[in-house]
Amino acid sequence: MIHSKGRILQLQNYSVNDGEGIRTIVFFAGCPLRCLWCANPEGYTGQNQIMYLQSRCIHCGRCTRVCPVRVGMNLNDPSERVKCNGCGQCVDVCLEKARKNTVTEMTVDEILNKLETQMLFFHNSGGGVTYSGGECTAQPEFLADLVNQVYDMGLNQAMETSGHFDLKRLKPTLDKIDLLFMDIKLIDSEKHAAFTGIDNRRILNNIAALGKERKGIVVRVPTIMGINGDDDNIRETARFVKKYLKDPCMELLPYHRYGEDKHYQLGMPYSSDLFRTPSEEELQHLHEIIEEEGVHIVSFK
Numbered sequence: 001m002i003h004s005k006g007r008i009l010q011l012q013n014y015s016v017n018d019g020e021g022i023r024t025i026v027f028f029a030g031c032p033l034r035c036l037w038c039a040n041p042e043g044y045t046g047q048n049q050i051m052y053l054q055s056r057c058i059h060c061g062r063c064t065r066v067c068p069v070r071v072g073m074n075l076n077d078p079s080e081r082v083k084c085n086g087c088g089q090c091v092d093v094c095l096e097k098a099r100k101n102t103v104t105e106m107t108v109d110e111i112l113n114k115l116e117t118q119m120l121f122f123h124n125s126g127g128g129v130t131y132s133g134g135e136c137t138a139q140p141e142f143l144a145d146l147v148n149q150v151y152d153m154g155l156n157q158a159m160e161t162s163g164h165f166d167l168k169r170l171k172p173t174l175d176k177i178d179l180l181f182m183d184i185k186l187i188d189s190e191k192h193a194a195f196t197g198i199d200n201r202r203i204l205n206n207i208a209a210l211g212k213e214r215k216g217i218v219v220r221v222p223t224i225m226g227i228n229g230d231d232d233n234i235r236e237t238a239r240f241v242k243k244y245l246k247d248p249c250m251e252l253l254p255y256h257r258y259g260e261d262k263h264y265q266l267g268m269p270y271s272s273d274l275f276r277t278p279s280e281e282e283l284q285h286l287h288e289i290i291e292e293e294g295v296h297i298v299s300f301k
């Protein structure tokens with residue numbers, strides 16, 4: 001029995017986008033990056049936050065009556081949001097589900113029990129488990145415990161990561177991962193810092209080091225016109241991938257606005273005017289640039 005606990009955003013079954021076959025994605029809470037376009041901003045921190053769906057609120061006042069720190073009903077008001085400690089008592093009494101917790105503590109055994117219910121789908125489709133977030137490597141001990149147990153179950157394992165981690169510490173865990181998706185948001189370090197909050201030196205070093213040792217790495221670029229969807233960034237990223245990966249592969253993930261509502265529900269700003277989804281023609285053009293540099297295009301859509 002493994003009783004260590006992790007902070008989990010959700011388990012998503014029946015995914016077909018993040019590895020082979022039908023998969024369950026385990027979303028970990030916590031991330032060192034602060035990408036302005038993040039689709040899962042609830043994963044920024046490992047602490048529970050309360051998402052407020054204002055359109056569902058009927059102003060019954062139950063939440064304010066149980067709140068130990070006297071937060072008002074409207075969590076979109078910054079003066080109220082700042083007082084919230086994420087205890088979740090308001091979520092328990094909200095009949096309209098206008099409030100929602102972001103983080104749940106789960107043990108390895110609790111996650112394994114949920115995975116057991118999906119075994120038929122895994123085996124029939126050649127699927128497995130994918131670790132994502134937030135950033136799964138932000139909880140290295142819990143990740144290691146979970147990966148070791150799933151490895152013993154004989155399931156295929158994939159991981160989506162920003163690449164910003166202590167490689168020496170994570171190496172034994174990564175050795176048990178069959179398919180590793182690693183992001184390069186921007187190849188230029190200063191631009192990377194401007195849009196994600198940190199520079200990319202550790203990320204690039206980790207990709208280069210892992211690329212020399214193993215196959216099964218796909219470099220992903222969340223492709224956003226106006227940020228990183230220009231020819232120069234994609235070409236330089238492809239050249240880096242070609243240089244350091246044994247089997248150089250890239251996947252371009254067109255920007256989507258699925259995270260916009262989450263930002264509002266968490267009282268976070270969202271500069272949507274900065275971001276644009278690439279057209280099919282623009283995406284094809286970028287694919288051609290990547291292929292010109294000798295890198296394979298892959299897709300897990």
